[in-house]
Amino acid sequence: MLTMKDVVREGHSSLRKIANEVEIPPSEEDKQLLNKMMEFLVHSQDPEIAEKYDLRPGVGLAAPQLNVNKRMIVVRTTDQNExxxxxxxxxxxxxxxxxxxxxxxxxxxxxxxxxxxxGIVPRYARVKIEGYDLNGEKVVKRLRGFLAIVFQHELDHLNGIMFYDRIEGDDPYKVPLPPNEIIKRNEQDSPLS
Incomplete structure (x- = not known):
């Protein structure tokens, strides 16, 4: 069973590496690790088990957080319909x-x-993601809201990015403009010649 002792903390080099692709179909070893990662989320969300094993509740986990340099993530949460x-x-x-x-x-x-x-961590409101499940089958999903945010957080881990890298340094609570608003402002500021 995975515990918080297995989760590496900020400053650890594995959190800053770009993770390697997993060979598809996945090996038994990779499948077992992915199952253990999901089991960790299940346990961390169960108040009794979490207290017994001193687990912090989580909704997502990426393999680099376990010092495993592979592109593997798990997410467990509820959608807008609970x-x-x-x-x-x-x-x-x-x-x-x-x-x-x-x-x-x-x-x-x-x-x-x-x-x-x-601070504010800007994320896309909606994403379409692709990946492979435990059986090596391709999965394509459209996500929005909290679920889309969680996925982007975990995908960042696979690319050596921490969530706070996305916070505006000088003004952590600055709400970034959507890209189309930046274009509109630039058009207003500079007259066409």
Missing amino acids: ELLEYALFNPKIISHSIETTHLESGEGCLSVDREVP
Whole structure:
């Protein structure tokens, strides 16, 4: 069983590496690890088990957080209809996204970060993702809202990016303009010749 002792913390070199693709079909070893990662989320969300094993509750986990340099993530949370959703994917990636951005009002947290980092973390409001499930079958999903934010947070881990890298340094609570608003402002500021 995975515990918080297995989760590496900020400053660890594995959190800053670009993870390697997993060979598809996945090996038994990779499948077992993905299952253990999901089991960790299940346990961390169960108040009794979490207290017994001193687990911090999590909604997502990426293999680099376990010092495993592979493109593997798990996500377990509810959608806007309170329906439980679980995703365990190899080689996940965003294949399209909205121009519109969003963020969590309360900011983001991370199992690999033992401190609060205040600030707005801009994310795409909607994403279409692709990856491979435990059987090596291709999965394509459209995600929005909180679920889209969680996926982007975990995908960042596969690329050596921490959530606080996306916070505006000079003004952590600055709400970034959507790309189309930046274009409109630039057009207004500079007269056409």
